[in-house]
Amino acid sequence: MSILTRVRTILASNINAKVENAKDPEEEMNQYIREMERDLREVKGETEAAIVLMNRAKRSLNDCLSEIDKMERYATRALENGDEVQARQFLEKKLSLKPQKQEYEKK
Secondary structure, three states: OHHHHHHHHHHHHHHHHHHHHOOOHHHHHHHHHHHHHHHHHHHHHHHHHHHHHHHHHHHHHHHHHHHHHHHHHHHHHHHHOOOHHHHHHHHHHHHHHHHHHHHHHHO
């Protein structure tokens, strides 16, 4: 009988060890949810940063385009007033803004 008692004790011990080592499914799901929420926060932050950069690039492009239009208007007025030197300077300024415009359009 003592052998059966020992076998029963060993089996009970092994079963208890397995139960204790078994992971709690509820805890695993809670951990998974916490990780997903953390990932979601990171993605939201990165998305917001990308939107800010995109808006900044659009604003810079619009500023550059308005500056180009302004130089065109100034050159036209200078020609109307007979000042070709001033008109040429405005057109040169306009041409110097074109690479900037192309750079902003790439972004």
